[in-house]
Amino acid sequence: MDLIALIGDNAGWAWLVFGLVLLGVELLVPGVFMVWLGGAALLTGLTVFQIGIGWPIQWGLFGVLSVVLVASWLAYSRRRHGDTPPSEDPLINARTARLLGRETALVEAISDGVGRVRIDDTLWRVSGPELPAGSHVRITGARGGLLEVEAVG
Numbered sequence: 001m002d003l004i005a006l007i008g009d010n011a012g013w014a015w016l017v018f019g020l021v022l023l024g025v026e027l028l029v030p031g032v033f034m035v036w037l038g039g040a041a042l043l044t045g046l047t048v049f050q051i052g053i054g055w056p057i058q059w060g061l062f063g064v065l066s067v068v069l070v071a072s073w074l075a076y077s078r079r080r081h082g083d084t085p086p087s088e089d090p091l092i093n094a095r096t097a098r099l100l101g102r103e104t105a106l107v108e109a110i111s112d113g114v115g116r117v118r119i120d121d122t123l124w125r126v127s128g129p130e131l132p133a134g135s136h137v138r139i140t141g142a143r144g145g146l147l148e149v150e151a152v153g
Contacts, residue, residue: 011058015045036073040065096142099124103152109133110149117147 019041026034044062091098099119107123108116110131116123117137128137128149141148
């Protein structure tokens with residue numbers, strides 16, 4: 001027997017199997033997206049069992065249910081997470097941004113545009129004008145892990 005004919009003759013079961021496969025894919029690749037497509041396929045399969053509808057309408061129903069379920073989940077998720085209070089420390093993962101405006105002394109003179117400063121327990125490379133070790137500098141910017149400084153006073 002031809003596979004396409006078999007699927008056509010058992011459309012309701014085909015949709016249920018397709019839905020279960022999509023739910024299984026969600027287990028392998030989590031992201032809460034395939035759940036809704038799997039749910040749409042299961043609902044389409046149940047609808048096919050209740051009322052016999054042709055393939056074009058089945059695919060249209062699957063598409064509409066998929067869009068409705070995904071959009072409903074996104075709306076619910078945004079509502080649920082939309083009331084999240086702002087972080088008490090928004091720069092927690094931006095180490096160089098946290099240092100902007102801070103003043104410190106050069107540990108190593110800036111020569112050829114590069115020197116070093118100690119901030120807390122870390123040595124940082126800095127770029128700026130030629131200055132001797134011990135000069136006070138202010139951090140004005142950053143490029144990657146290289147801090148840009150200017151002389152203070």
